[in-house]
Amino acid sequence: MSARHTLGVERSPAEADGDDAMTSLPPEKELTVVLADDHPVVRGGLMALLSSVEGITVVAEATNGREAVEETVKHRPDVLLVDLQMPDLNGIAATREVLKAAPDVAVLVLTMFHDDESVVSAMRAGARGYILKGAGQEDIVRAVRGVAAGEAIFGQNVAHRVLDLLATPRTAEPFPDLTAREREVLDLVAAGLGNAVIARQLHLAPKTVSNHISAIFAKLRVVDRAAAIVRAREAGLGR
Numbered sequence: 334m335s336a337r338h339t340l341g342v343e344r345s346p347a348e349a350d351g352d353d354a355m356t357s358l359p360p361e362k363e364l365t366v367v368l369a370d371d372h373p374v375v376r377g378g379l380m381a382l383l384s385s386v387e388g389i390t391v392v393a394e395a396t397n398g399r400e401a402v403e404e405t406v407k408h409r410p411d412v413l414l415v416d417l418q419m420p421d422l423n424g425i426a427a428t429r430e431v432l433k434a435a436p437d438v439a440v441l442v443l444t445m446f447h448d449d450e451s452v453v454s455a456m457r458a459g460a461r462g463y464i465l466k467g468a469g470q471e472d473i474v475r476a477v478r479g480v481a482a483g484e485a486i487f488g489q490n491v492a493h494r495v496l497d498l499l500a501t502p503r504t505a506e507p508f509p510d511l512t513a514r515e516r517e518v519l520d521l522v523a524a525g526l527g528n529a530v531i532a533r534q535l536h537l538a539p540k541t542v543s544n545h546i547s548a549i550f551a552k553l554r555v556v557d558r559a560a561a562i563v564r565a566r567e568a569g570l571g572r
Contacts, residue, residue, distance in 0.1 A: 363388055363389070363390055364388060364389045364390070364411045364412065364477065364478065364481050365389075365390050365391075365392045365408065365410040365411050365412070366383055366389060366390070366391050366392065366410050366411065366412045366413075366414055366477060367391070367392060367393045367394070367395065367401065367404050367405050367408060367410045367412070367413050367414070368380060368383075368391055368393070368394045368395065368414050369394075369395040369396075369397075369398070369400070369401035369404075369405075369413065369414065369415040369416060369419065369424070369427065370395075370396075370414075370415075370416040370419070370443075371396050371397055371416065371418075371419045371420055372416075373396075375416075375466065376394055376396070379391075379414065379443075379473075380394065382470050382473065382474070383474070383477070386474055389474070389477065389478075392408045392410055393405075393407070393408050393410075396419075397419045397420045397421040397422065398415075398419045398420070398421050398422025398423055398424060398426060398427035399421040399422045399427075400421075401413065401415055401419070401422070401424075401427045401431070402422065402427050402430045402431055402434070405431045405434075405435060405438055406431070406434045406435055409435055409437070409438065410438060411438070411439060411481040412438070412439045412440075412441055412477050412480055412481050413428075413431055413438050413439070413440045413441070414441050414443055414477065415427060415428065415440060415441070415442055415443070416442075416443060416444050417442060417444040417446055417451060417455065418444070418446070418560075423560065423563060424442060424444065424455070425451075425454045425455055425458045425563075425567065426458075426563065428440045428442075428455065428458040428459055428460050429458045429459065432458070432459040439461045439462075439480040439481050439483075440458075440459060440460040440461060440462075440480070441460065441461065441462040441463075441464070441476055441477060441480045441486065442455045442460045442462065442463045442464070443464055443465075443466060443468075443473070444463075444465065444466060445465060445466045445467075446554060447465055447488075447491050448554070449509075450507070450508060450553075450564065450568065452491060454564075454567050454568075461480040461483075461484070461485055461486065462476050462479065462480040462484075462485065462486030462487065463486075463487055463488065463491050464476050464486065464487070464488035464491065465488050465491065468488050472488065476488075507565075507568035507569065507570065508552070508553065508568065510552045511549065511552055514535075514545060515545050515548055515549050515552070516570075517535065518531060518535070518542060518545045518546060518549065519549050519561065519565050519570060520565070520570045520571055521534065521535075521571075522546065522549075522558065522561060522562060522565065522571070523561075523562050523565035523566050523570040523571025523572075524570075524571040524572075525562075525571070528542045528543060528546070546558075546561075549561060
C-alpha cells in the first residue's frame, strides 16, 4: 500500500508530507532498568529478555539488596526490577531505601512469593508493581513499561490476592497463618531474645521453643533467624 493511501482513500501530497513528519518524530524515551536478583540464571534470563526489547536498556545488575540500592542510586533508572529474597538486604528493605534516595524510580517486584504479607509489605514499602516469576515474557515487559508510566501493575495471581485482601475482613494480628503461641515466640525473637530466654519467659522447654521457631520459619518462608526478624519487625512485632 502506498504511503498516500489509507483504507483505499487517496490522500493529498500535503497530507502525505504530514505523515512523513510524523514518522520522523524522535522515538519514545529509552527506558532504563536495574536488575536485582541473587540467582544468576534468573538474572541472565531477564537481561536477555529486556535487552532484546527495543526501547529498554539494562544499565546495571545487582546480586543482593545492598548492591540494588547502590546501583539504583548511582544510575537513577526508570525501573528497579527486584526480587524479594536476597542476601545482605531483602527486596522490601531495598525498596524502602531506594525510594528514600531516589523517589522517582519505579520499583517492580518479581518474585516467587505471593503470600499476603509479602504483597502488602512490598506495597507499603512503595513498590508500584508485583508480579511472579512464572509470568510470561510479554507480561514482564508490559509490567516494566507500565510501572515506568506510573501505573500500578499486578500479575494475575497477585491481583486476585489483592482483591481478596480488600474484600475479606482482616484480623488485626499479623501473620494469620501462625498460631497464637508462634506469634508470641516470633514477637520475642524479633525483640532480640535467644531461645533460652524465650523458654524461661514463656515457661516452655527449650526444645518446644526450637520447634515453634522451625514452624515459624516454614510458614514465613524464611531460611534463618535474621530474615524472620526482618519480616516480624516490618509487621510491627518486637517493639
